[in-house]
Amino acid sequence: MTLRCALCFSHVFLASGRAEKDEFVTQRTDNICLNMEPPSLAAPCSTKKRKSIAPTEHEKDKRLKTELEGEEVVEARPPRSPRISVLLKQHQQPITLKELTELLHYAALGKTAGIKQPSWCRLHHQKKVKGVNVVLVEGLTQNQFYKHYLTMRHLRTNYSTRVTFTPSSNNVASAIFSSEVPISDSTSLSQTHEENNELYKALRSHPVITKFGTRRRGLTAYVLTKDEMIQRHYPVKGMPGFEEFVCTDSADCVTDSSPLYGIDCEMCLTEKGYELARVSLVDSDGKCVLDDLVKPPNRILNYLTVFSGITAAMLQPVTTTLRDVQAKLKALLPMDAVLVGHSLNNDLMALKLIHQHVIDTSLLYRREFGQRFKLKVLAETVLERQIQTEEKTGHNPVEDATAALELAQYFIKMGPRQVVEHHLEDLWGYLIVEESTDCASAPTSSHRFADILHSLRRSVAFLGKRSDISLDLAHQQWYSSDKEMLDSFTRQTKRPFLSVLHFSSCSDQMKRYVPHQEQQHQRVCRNLRDMCVVFAGPLPAGFSERDVKRLFRCCGPVRKIRMLNSTVRVHAELEFEVLEGAMLALQTLNGLNIQGQSIKVQRPVCDSLLDLDLTLDALKGDVLNTNHLYVVKLNPSKAECLKIAAKVNGHVFDAKDSGVASVKTASGLSPPAELNGKQLQLTTKSELSEETFREMFSDFGTVERIILPARPGRHTRRHAYIKFESSEGHRAALSSSEELWKEDYLICPSLTPLHLSSWVAMATPVTTVDAEQEDGERNHMHSTPQDREIELMIKKVDRHLGKLFRSLPAGTLSVVVLLGQTSACGHHHGLCFLEVKS
Missing domain, CATH: 3.30.420.10 (Ribonuclease H-like superfamily/Ribonuclease H)
Structure with a gap:
């Protein structure tokens, strides 16, 4: 894949009281206090109103600190419900199989067993997790998910967290079960096997251990x-x-x-x-x-x-x-x-x-x-x-x-463990009766994940095709089809604590089209790239690529410009780095008057974009984009120039049309382009900060997070993604686009899943395709019978995943991994979906 096509991945949707005083002081019975968070409260649009309302006693008891560690989009949930989020910095690179197993270890064992939080995500209220279910979908890649984005309805709506996954040459199911659980100290998991007795059973559920764990701390x-x-x-x-x-x-x-x-x-x-x-x-x-x-x-x-x-x-x-x-x-x-x-x-x-x-x-x-x-x-x-x-x-x-x-x-x-052990009987009243050691089996010293869970009497199971899985045969169930496996799993009345299901039908069908897979991969890249492309024209004679960039970068960073010389009048093809840039260009610059003539901004006309309106609507409602805005801050001098006689976020502004003098400098070069008689500045000296955006948008509601994409070289950052705590703040900002325009801000709903930048960075480049060849291929990318078969197969897999998710008990950590592919041409990355069912 070309470097350019690799970058196309980013356009997918570039294209989550004292006891002894009881007799005269009323003592309340308190529940055991766990680390918990309240549900996200809808922030009112008025800041003053929010400050003037005193919280109720119930609300005060449940108020907690807001965590701003760059989490993914999550829905508001009841207090103390488990949920998962990915750290913002982790979106810059894919996760590996090792990092996935880190999450599974923590979800199943937690801090009580000495397991640390994974470095790339946060699983909140792990103690409330009731089980772990992992589905491995072989043969599907990240780009296939986004190509069939509208088709995979269950997968994109059931999971609020999404991160790129690096393909592994290992048997992923076997690697999960046989992964070594890290042993941090002698007081935690290292004693699991030798303590599989009545004392340890009492300790596991003891209120002191439940709250503080077993390790001695400061x-x-x-x-x-x-x-x-x-x-x-x-x-x-x-x-x-x-x-x-x-x-x-x-x-x-x-x-x-x-x-x-x-x-x-x-x-x-x-x-x-x-x-x-x-x-x-x-x-x-x-x-x-x-x-x-x-x-x-x-x-x-x-x-x-x-x-x-x-x-x-x-x-x-x-x-x-x-x-x-x-x-x-x-x-x-x-x-x-x-x-x-x-x-x-x-x-x-x-x-x-x-x-x-x-x-x-x-x-x-x-x-x-x-x-x-x-x-x-x-x-x-x-x-x-x-x-x-x-x-x-x-x-x-x-x-x-x-x-x-x-x-x-x-x-x-x-430390809590020794305190409980020393006073378990005389203080808490536990009477420990040790079982006879005559029939006891010798403890194992294995640190394999499956063995650890087995020693804790937590069941594990693998369901899928017959394969080399490092599990006892009693825990393996082999099936000839995905449907047979799914029906068997959903009929089970008692689910295993850890279950791994391997869907292989996609892989079986993809193998029939091995010669066409790389070609299809390139086609997907071009299809996704088209979502960030706009055509503009006719432009004034002598309008250069530099002039076009000056004009259009007010909508977002421009990756590439191609002047179209095959037409009588001057036109340009622009490729934005983000999908929102193309959307704003269509909304703000279409119909703009330059030197007495109105330009038209439009998308390419090709079969890959026929359903683009449906895709954009789906993206706006994607859980990864919930309450997110894309914002561009215009250079004040440029904003003054753009007296737009067109619709801007659904509002009409009056404009004065005036011509632009076209003159030559002494050097023979064109001066900076002029719009309505004023020069468009090429550079912007001021660098916008997070505080600038927060100060402007906090009036609409509480701003949870502001993301300022990195800009290489001398370029300044003029755009950002803003996440509101509540949908009310998001709606209030969108409905105030006219007022924001007066403050030199352009806004639109966010469309770009944050994890796609990691996909771009890890893509494998291949030979570049020239522009004419690319145009020819774009116009001849018709669906084939094989494409239709693949789409039907993917739709069936998505239905299976939806049925499986609905069957899971509440409190189950559900993980779906599109395993991706590894070929002679390089990695085709997979995608990992995460959700704790509520």
Whole structure:
């Protein structure tokens, strides 16, 4: 394939509260907190309106940070539902078989087993993944998917993530099952086989292990996130109800060497509710640095002496106020201090204090269903120390603060696994009965993916044609056709945890047309390239290629210009780098008056573009382009020149037609082209930044991401892709195209899947075809009977994939891989589709 034809790939659519105080403090039952995200909320068009509406309590509990790591397009989903996204930078290169297996390992085993997130994507809420299904489609390539884009309806609509796949010479199914799972440390997956016993079964579902995993980590792993604090009813800066709370001088982040401070408070019941009566603070060595009685400002109804140890006599001479204590705490706590307490939210509420970094021991030593241990129980069991004994009147906050501090230090030092193992019976009440070893089989030391899953009693299966698959025969099911295999799989009432299906009908049929495959590949390249081509003319006499480029690059980067000299008048053929450039040229420059004559901008007329309107409509609705806009910022001098008497994004603007003087310079060369009496500048000195676009478009709704394509050499970036968080923002921007035009912006819906640049970069160049030969071939690219057979076959495969996806249980990670092809002429890349079924 020529380098030029290789680049044509890019034109496809260039062409996703403390337990022991329960008796007087109402304690809410909290669910086990996992790392979770809220659904994407539709952003209102008005920023002021958005700021003036206070969130409901339900919304506050579910508010989380927005991740902006360049993810693919994803749909709004319920909280904590698993989803997958590809990092923006990964779109620049294809993924390999090794990178695909990294994702499968993480999806099936997760961080609890010591497996890291893949470097090229993010699988959110992996613990909620219920199974993994992989479909390998042999014989199909990425360019065939886009050639038959309209036909493959199920594949393009069911999957919100798409990335180029590098063909592999290995048996992909066998490589998945036999891939080695990386063993990061001795406390994680390396002990999987030797721990396939009753103890390990208890650990796997233990709430502490479920939350924190098994590895020993630093204190930062146990500091509550802002979202967890909101969910656990901690005072958080900026949240409603905490406007009068005092904020400590906290650093933005802490490290594993940051100091720990234990804190505990006692309260009295006043006319206004529970108010602070005593506060104690101990440093990381257990030394008391603050122990003050506090005079509540309101009349005390009950001193709660049995719990607080506070009496009327103790408070009678006290003059210390809440403000005094708040000031002392702010002075005592370093900026990177981490506060430790037991149900610490109650203490901070009594202190009316906001501190950013906290560890709550009631959430470290977790119980099922959100229940919590009393501090007294934890101190007795873990620290082997008696606190809050009956002979004492009330609690000693210094003693309680020290106990909470030491419990946190013990948990961090030992790690969650050892804490659970040492106290599984005496704290959590598990009674482990080991099975007899007489009949036990010897553990295996294999790290093969299939063996690891088998040891965890997670079923695996392969379905496809008889082939060399590295699996036990009991897990292989061989079929003579794709339909037979699909029917068998969809009839299964209990699905394997990991299933791999191999569709081979495409490959079998493609083998009949081996001599024509390379020719067909070249034809697809040319078909896709035509989607980015426009013809323009007639142009004024003497109009040069340079003049044409000056005029048309306002719509987007121009890859190539060819002046057509075979016509009486001057015409030009322009090839844009992106499909949106061609679309804007048709919308903005068609009918433009240059030197007294109106030019016509039109697409090529050939059979490959007869269904282009359907393709464009499908692309606008593609999940990869959801809420995306293509934006061009015009050079101010050029924008002033373009007084267009044509439709611009559906709006009509008045124009003044005036002639352009055609003169020669002393050197005999034409001066810069003139439009409506003004010069078109060739270069633009100002470089647009992400901030420029964000400032302009954030008025329509929250902008999630801005993509500025790289421009080689001295060229400046004048176009961008903008992703809104909500469809409302996207629609508001499109409906405001006239106002944006007045600000020198041209916009249109995005049509280009981001991953196509990786396809271009990895394409294999072959001999160049000259322009005349290309024109002749373009006009004689008629469908053949073989093309019709291939299209029907691809349509049938797409129906099979749609039926398979519908049959998958919710929570299944579904992966479809078009394996691509490797020939003597080079790689024809495949395509990987990813989705977690909701």
